[in-house]
Amino acid sequence: MEAVWAAVGFGLVSGSAVAVAALGFNLNLAVSNVINVGFIAFMMVGQFMAHVFWPLGLGPWLPTALACVATALVAVLVGIVVEYGFNKRSAAPFTLVIVTFAVASIAVSVLSVVFGTSAYSFPVPQSLLSAVSVLGLTFTWAQLIVLAMAAGIVAAVDALLRWSSFGRSVRAIADDSALAKAAGLRVDTVVFAVWALSGGLGALSGVLLAYTVSNFTTTSDEAYFVLIVAAAFTGGAGKPLGSAVGGAIIGIAGSLVAVASPSLSPVAAFAVLVLVLVVRPTGVLGKARQVTRA
Amino acid sequence: MHNLRARLPGKGLEPIARGSTQVTRVARSTGGLIALLAVIALIAGCGAASSTSKNTTTPITFGVAAAFTGPTSYDGAIFGTAVKIACGAINKAGGVLGHRCSMDAINTLGDAADGALAVRKAFATDQNLEAVLGLSTGEATTEVPIVIANHAVAFSIAGNQTLFNNSKLAPYLYMDQPPDSQTGVALALAAVKEGCNRPALVFQTGPDAAPAAAGTDAALHNVGVTPTANISLPQGLPSYSSVASQVVASHPQCLVTEIDDPASAGTFFGDMATALGGKYSLKTISDDVATAGPWVKAVGNAIGQSALTGDFQIVQPATPPTTPGSKFVAAQWPKYHSGVPVTASFSEPLYDSAILAALAMDQTHSLSASKWSPDVAKIAAGEPGGTTVYTYAEGVKALKAGHAIHYVGAIGNMHWDSEHSQTLPQAAYGLLAGGALGTKAIITIGGRQIASASKGVAKSIQ
Numbered sequence: 001m002e003a004v005w006a007a008v009g010f011g012l013v014s015g016s017a018v019a020v021a022a023l024g025f026n027l028n029l030a031v032s033n034v035i036n037v038g039f040i041a042f043m044m045v046g047q048f049m050a051h052v053f054w055p056l057g058l059g060p061w062l063p064t065a066l067a068c069v070a071t072a073l074v075a076v077l078v079g080i081v082v083e084y085g086f087n088k089r090s091a092a093p094f095t096l097v098i099v100t101f102a103v104a105s106i107a108v109s110v111l112s113v114v115f116g117t118s119a120y121s122f123p124v125p126q127s128l129l130s131a132v133s134v135l136g137l138t139f140t141w142a143q144l145i146v147l148a149m150a151a152g153i154v155a156a157v158d159a160l161l162r163w164s165s166f167g168r169s170v171r172a173i174a175d176d177s178a179l180a181k182a183a184g185l186r187v188d189t190v191v192f193a194v195w196a197l198s199g200g201l202g203a204l205s206g207v208l209l210a211y212t213v214s215n216f217t218t219t220s221d222e223a224y225f226v227l228i229v230a231a232a233f234t235g236g237a238g239k240p241l242g243s244a245v246g247g248a249i250i251g252i253a254g255s256l257v258a259v260a261s262p263s264l265s266p267v268a269a270f271a272v273l274v275l276v277l278v279v280r281p282t283g284v285l286g287k288a289r290q291v292t293r294a
Numbered sequence: 295m296h297n298l299r300a301r302l303p304g305k306g307l308e309p310i311a312r313g314s315t316q317v318t319r320v321a322r323s324t325g326g327l328i329a330l331l332a333v334i335a336l337i338a339g340c341g342a343a344s345s346t347s348k349n350t351t352t353p354i355t356f357g358v359a360a361a362f363t364g365p366t367s368y369d370g371a372i373f374g375t376a377v378k379i380a381c382g383a384i385n386k387a388g389g390v391l392g393h394r395c396s397m398d399a400i401n402t403l404g405d406a407a408d409g410a411l412a413v414r415k416a417f418a419t420d421q422n423l424e425a426v427l428g429l430s431t432g433e434a435t436t437e438v439p440i441v442i443a444n445h446a447v448a449f450s451i452a453g454n455q456t457l458f459n460n461s462k463l464a465p466y467l468y469m470d471q472p473p474d475s476q477t478g479v480a481l482a483l484a485a486v487k488e489g490c491n492r493p494a495l496v497f498q499t500g501p502d503a504a505p506a507a508a509g510t511d512a513a514l515h516n517v518g519v520t521p522t523a524n525i526s527l528p529q530g531l532p533s534y535s536s537v538a539s540q541v542v543a544s545h546p547q548c549l550v551t552e553i554d555d556p557a558s559a560g561t562f563f564g565d566m567a568t569a570l571g572g573k574y575s576l577k578t579i580s581d582d583v584a585t586a587g588p589w590v591k592a593v594g595n596a597i598g599q600s601a602l603t604g605d606f607q608i609v610q611p612a613t614p615p616t617t618p619g620s621k622f623v624a625a626q627w628p629k630y631h632s633g634v635p636v637t638a639s640f641s642e643p644l645y646d647s648a649i650l651a652a653l654a655m656d657q658t659h660s661l662s663a664s665k666w667s668p669d670v671a672k673i674a675a676g677e678p679g680g681t682t683v684y685t686y687a688e689g690v691k692a693l694k695a696g697h698a699i700h701y702v703g704a705i706g707n708m709h710w711d712s713e714h715s716q717t718l719p720q721a722a723y724g725l726l727a728g729g730a731l732g733t734k735a736i737i738t739i740g741g742r743q744i745a746s747a748s749k750g751v752a753k754s755i756q
Contacts (some may be wrong), residue, residue: 006536006539007535010535010539014531014532055321117588119556121592129572130571130572131568131572140568158490169528206400209532214561214592215560215564215591215595217556251532261539263499266528266530
């Protein structure tokens with residue numbers, strides 16, 4: 001029983017970075033109706049941009065902030081290609097998936113050429129690696145910081161979407177972009193702002209993940225896309241707050257399965273996704289919606 | 295005038311007049327046909343003749359199948375240099391049956407599919423390819439069958455268990471490295487010799503580590519030791535905290551492990567450090583995957599370089615004693631490739647394999663693999679009363695004098711069993727900064743110990 005309860009704690013930590021990533025993925029999906037297979041490229045760009053900016057000091061805060069800005073700009077560029085090149089021309093959804101996949105592949109290749117295949121890491125002070133017990137769960141201080149940051153980011157984005165005019169615009173476009181445009185909303189501006197926000201969240205999740213797993217390479221994030229998609233759809237496709245729920249569920253499920261059999265841990269995400277979609281196809285917090293393209 | 299009729303192609307019988315242009319045309323075409331048939335017969339006859347009747351100006355080729363470009367081009371540099379040095383020694387002593395030796399770089403790009411294409415192309419373009427050396431783990435299962443199908447001999451440094459289990463390949467396949475399961479046996483014996491009677495086992499899921507995992511498990515069983523935990527670790531997860539907790543909770547005295555993926559290794563050992571209270575402090579015994587640069591960097595980032603160099607030991611084939619052959623290889627190496635160091639594990643066995651192949655051809659007076667291949671093992675094992683030789687030149691001289699020979703090469707004695715597999719003594723070395731190994735073995739494990747503890751290792755490991 002102790003091992004099971006410990007696994008819940010581990011799952012929350014591993015699920016926290018996934019939750020932030022799923023949040024960015026879900027925003028993209030909600031507004032652009034694009035399954036952005038290249039989302040992991042935002043995570044990798046964020047990690048390596050933070051690494052590049054690290055010598056500027058004030059790590060991890062300043063490098064991470066700059067990495068978010070840089071990745072947001074990259075995301076906007078990707079968004080321009082996707083929206084003007086394909087989405088506005090009514091390209092098939094599968095075409096959009098392929099385009100985003102191609103973008104991710106290009107990003108990985110460029111990063112591999114520049115940074116090679118070595119492992120990189122962000123330094124963690126030894127004091128943050130000491131253990132602390134919270135509600136019977138054992139964490140390190142660094143893990144608690146990651147958890148707190150993930151929770152804070154999700155709460156901040158949720159507040160932005162609920163109470164700001166930008167958030168109202170995002171929700172309106174997510175519900176019905178044609179109606180939103182007819183109502184006078186600047187749909188294109190909001191769409192590209194969401195691409196930027198998605199990129200920034202990707203960068204944040206990449207940095208959080210790098211702290212969680214101790215190191216990162218130009219290919220190490222590829223395996224997380226499955227977890228991100230599983231978390232996004234488990235929580236509710238296009239439902240930003242569902243990402244936090246989905247991330248927690250996926251993380252805890254993986255850790256619990258690992259207690260019984262580590263080899264089965266990778267399939268836990270799929271099993272949870274299938275179960276949720278059978279029982280509640282819209283996801284835990286999702287609701288059925290009809291999307292009309294502007 | 296009689297009309298001479300001749301059947302012209304496609305025209306049926308046509309009347310022909312002597313002296314006419316038609317006769318000339320027919321005569322030319324008939325003569326040309328006869329000449330063509332004669333040339334074809336000549337070429338076919340040459341091909342069917344004994345292979346020793348090759349023109350001695352034609353060199354024989356030893357192909358080296360490895361990555362010569364790309365991220366793993368390090369392999370090609372090491373393997374190719376070793377065989378070039380062997381060819382240099384062979385040519386200096388007059389070649390093989392009068393034929394000069396040359397090395398052909400078969401660039402596999404480090405990939406099984408690309409390697410298969412490259413090996414096929416090599417045989418299609420080089421009729422003198424006698425043997426292919428290198429053929430490392432990850433590529434060998436696709437490349438070795440092609441080599442053998444082309445009636446050449448394969449000398450492989452792979453640890454793939456499937457190759458060792460395939461008796462159809464054995465006559466033309468020589469394994470220059472022990473199978474991975476043997477490495478696993480050595481890991482287990484190293485742990486026990488170090489006083490670890492409560493080891494925890496953590497091996498990466500998948501075909502790369504499976505043979506070593508099976509070898510370790512079987513060897514511990516054979517020596518009466520029960521692991522406290524035996525975990526198959528899937529690659530690429532964001533957290534191994536549950537696994538690390540299980541391992542630590544079993545109170546092991548040491549960890550025996552092979553985790554090939556550097557990122558996964560970094561994550562796992564980082565979580566182990568957390569589970570151990572924030573500092574990694576468990577004696578850990580791994581094989582030489584833990585000496586690769588990316589692996590050392592990833593794990594060092596996770597647990598600190600001091601923990602890596604303080605707690606980790608690496609088990610691999612023991613550094614062989616210095617022999618005349620190893621001195622020769624070391625002396626020649628900088629002339630061919632100063633960019634990479636001699637790596638005893640691979641360069642010396644490949645050098646010795648090329649020399650043994652050449653001596654086998656000399657001994658059997660044949661360039662036909664079916665005739666010389668069995669003599670490779672015979673010369674390596676030696677016969678009672680045979681002359682021990684340390685170089686190709688000495689071997690040729692002894693053969694000319696009518697003596698049986700026993701070649702002791704750069705790596706020392708190479709003992710191939712009936713399936714052309716080797717059991718080599720292994721040793722544990724300390725892991726130093728940057729992935730280097732300590733020069734002095736902490737413990738050694740003899741070949742007989744390994745063979746004895748290998749009983750029951752499943753031969754059907756895939």
